[in-house]
Amino acid sequence: MENFKLTILGCGSAKPTLKHFPSSQVLNVRDKLFMIDCGEGAQLQYCRNRLPFNRLNHIFISHLHGDHWFGLPGLISTFNLLGRTAELHVHSPHGLEQMMKPIMDYCNNDMTYQVYFHEFDTHESTMIFEDRTLTVTTIPLTHRLPTCGFLFKEKEGLRHIIREMIDFYHIPLAYINNIKAGADFVLPNGEVIANERLTTPPSPTHRYAYCSDTIYKPEIVELIRGVDLLYHEATYAADDEVKAQKHFHSTTLQAAQIAKDAQVKQLVIGHFSARYTDEDKLLNEAKSVFSNTLLADENCLFKA
Amino acid sequence: MENFKLTILGCGSAKPTLKHFPSSQVLNVRDKLFMIDCGEGAQLQYCRNRLPFNRLNHIFISHLHGDHWFGLPGLISTFNLLGRTAELHVHSPHGLEQMMKPIMDYCNNDMTYQVYFHEFDTHESTMIFEDRTLTVTTIPLTHRLPTCGFLFKEKEGLRHIIREMIDFYHIPLAYINNIKAGADFVLPNGEVIANERLTTPPSPTHRYAYCSDTIYKPEIVELIRGVDLLYHEATYAADDEVKAQKHFHSTTLQAAQIAKDAQVKQLVIGHFSARYTDEDKLLNEAKSVFSNTLLADENCLFKA
Numbered sequence: 001m002e003n004f005k006l007t008i009l010g011c012g013s014a015k016p017t018l019k020h021f022p023s024s025q026v027l028n029v030r031d032k033l034f035m036i037d038c039g040e041g042a043q044l045q046y047c048r049n050r051l052p053f054n055r056l057n058h059i060f061i062s063h064l065h066g067d068h069w070f071g072l073p074g075l076i077s078t079f080n081l082l083g084r085t086a087e088l089h090v091h092s093p094h095g096l097e098q099m100m101k102p103i104m105d106y107c108n109n110d111m112t113y114q115v116y117f118h119e120f121d122t123h124e125s126t127m128i129f130e131d132r133t134l135t136v137t138t139i140p141l142t143h144r145l146p147t148c149g150f151l152f153k154e155k156e157g158l159r160h161i162i163r164e165m166i167d168f169y170h171i172p173l174a175y176i177n178n179i180k181a182g183a184d185f186v187l188p189n190g191e192v193i194a195n196e197r198l199t200t201p202p203s204p205t206h207r208y209a210y211c212s213d214t215i216y217k218p219e220i221v222e223l224i225r226g227v228d229l230l231y232h233e234a235t236y237a238a239d240d241e242v243k244a245q246k247h248f249h250s251t252t253l254q255a256a257q258i259a260k261d262a263q264v265k266q267l268v269i270g271h272f273s274a275r276y277t278d279e280d281k282l283l284n285e286a287k288s289v290f291s292n293t294l295l296a297d298e299n300c301l302f303k304a
Numbered sequence: 305m306e307n308f309k310l311t312i313l314g315c316g317s318a319k320p321t322l323k324h325f326p327s328s329q330v331l332n333v334r335d336k337l338f339m340i341d342c343g344e345g346a347q348l349q350y351c352r353n354r355l356p357f358n359r360l361n362h363i364f365i366s367h368l369h370g371d372h373w374f375g376l377p378g379l380i381s382t383f384n385l386l387g388r389t390a391e392l393h394v395h396s397p398h399g400l401e402q403m404m405k406p407i408m409d410y411c412n413n414d415m416t417y418q419v420y421f422h423e424f425d426t427h428e429s430t431m432i433f434e435d436r437t438l439t440v441t442t443i444p445l446t447h448r449l450p451t452c453g454f455l456f457k458e459k460e461g462l463r464h465i466i467r468e469m470i471d472f473y474h475i476p477l478a479y480i481n482n483i484k485a486g487a488d489f490v491l492p493n494g495e496v497i498a499n500e501r502l503t504t505p506p507s508p509t510h511r512y513a514y515c516s517d518t519i520y521k522p523e524i525v526e527l528i529r530g531v532d533l534l535y536h537e538a539t540y541a542a543d544d545e546v547k548a549q550k551h552f553h554s555t556t557l558q559a560a561q562i563a564k565d566a567q568v569k570q571l572v573i574g575h576f577s578a579r580y581t582d583e584d585k586l587l588n589e590a591k592s593v594f595s596n597t598l599l600a601d602e603n604c605l606f607k608a
Contacts, residue, residue: 014381014382014385015382015385015386016347016348016382018352022378040348040375041345041348043344044325044345047320047321047322048322064410066377066407066411067378070377070378073374074344074370077318077371077374078318078320099406099407101406102402103370103403
């Protein structure tokens with residue numbers, strides 16, 4: 001089973017280049033796929049990475065600049081052509097449903113499945129999604145439009161059975177799920193076998209934080225402290241800090257400073273401005289502050 | 305000067321493939337660029353072909369299936385990021401402006417230029433654009449939505465000056481434009497020099513017809529008779545005629561039959577269904593009816 005694998009579909013910024021697609025990525029959590037942002041061409045990139053469409057039920061849009069959602073009409077359309085029946089849920093700041101409405105209305109008679117829009121307030125951190133395996137919480141960012149990043153936090157799984165002990169005590173299959181969930185076992189003679197003798201602790205859980213687009217915002221540090229993987233925008237090189245500030249973006253050094261202050265395990269920088277041809281320079285700048293930094297690139301896989 | 309050169313940006317059909325982009329192409333008429341359809345990724349393909357953004361002022365959308373216009377929001381946005389000031393005109397069947405309106409409204413405060421939507425009726429052939437160099441006339445097609453193809457017809461240019469004769473008669477520069485336009489020249493002694501002695505006829509004019517998407521529709525033959533270049537959809541192979549009919553598309557043989565009946569000079573087939581991996585088979589089928597047939601492909605140039 002795949003878990004907490006991040007596939008970058010696009011890590012460019014708004015101006016199109018031949019090097020990068022606009023923002024989009026897919027996080028695999030125990031073989032469920034979650035799309036984060038959906039720039040133009042996301043469906044193409046999704047296919048290129050041979051990701052299965054039927055495992056994608058939730059899309060999280062950080063903000064409503066076109067380079068973060070203009071791939072959505074095409075993706076929704078393609079699902080329809082493929083005869084999808086499962087519901088699709090799109091989470092975003094306020095306004096997306098209204099922009100999508102006339103397109104959805106136009107297609108409505110032909111739709112084979114239902115799309116639900118869930119819009120969140122961007123001012124405070126809120127849990128916007130929860131299922132058995134994870135929660136998704138917003139990370140309020142500061143950009144030219146209302147914007148949030150997303151924290152994907154895996155829930156603790158079940159404990160692992162020690163096969164030999166189960167055999168030793170002849171524990172019937174029907175009890176296994178309870179034991180995985182932490183129950184002790186009572187032998188026919190009344191003796192209690194403590195769960196700790198029958199199981200080992202659950203696998204460690206993972207956390208992934210996506211922070212794009214944003215001005216340098218130290219307030220997010222507490223929300224993302226210690227995450228396994230942080231994707232933080234680094235639209236500008238260190239030299240261009242004034243431009244970054246003006247356009248509500250971050251520099252390489254600022255992204256790395258956030259990673260350092262939050263003591264994350266690994267940083268991936270992306271959302272590169274079209275002006276830079278030498279991205280190794282961007283990487284080296286970030287590494288000067290936070291050594292465990294990697295460059296995002298299309299079709300790259302990162303493990304949280 | 306480039307003239308009547310057609311660049312294919314995308315010639316796939318609605319289901320995304322890794323081989324083709326959805327429909328979009330650009331016709332160069334005397335260095336003015338006209339975009340025909342604007343599927344997702346059109347702006348990327350436009351850049352890849354190094355076409356200049358500042359020569360594109362008119363976009364013609366054949367119908368409102370997403371694979372023919374979902375690239376438009378991104379393109380309009382990019383023009384804005386680049387600080388465009390020239391008006392952009394988008395011609396389409398009814399309904400596009402309404403679908404684009406909330407997106408345009410959302411961006412409106414930031415727009416550096418004006419976008420005008422011009423919507424046409426798809427029931428009868430109408431001239432929807434005219435300037436000094438060409439006219440664009442709709443070609444009513446039959447598809448699942450109101451759809452038109454487009455006939456681009458170059459206007460006759462000016463006559464060509466015979467330099468030696470101008471020198472011989474010492475004709476002043478100020479008269480040249482009139483002579484190019486067909487005027488005779490009167491010598492100081494009253495002698496009239498007929499225009500035919502001073503000029504050669506204008507260059508031959510060109511015509512390009514775009515017909516996608518459509519069921520086999522012989523009624524269009526008269527509208528496109530003798531064009532230099534015809535792009536006709538051939539979504540399906542000959543074997544799949546029943547499917548073609550059902551989905552209001554054409555087969556290779558039907559596209560070629562239209563080309564043959566209309567006595568066009570050259571046929572380009574495109575809008576290939578994702579089901580065919582061997583497009584040479586499609587080409588050979590079409591060639592069996594109309595030999596001067598070519599396969600469309602991304603980033604290919606065709607000369608009308």
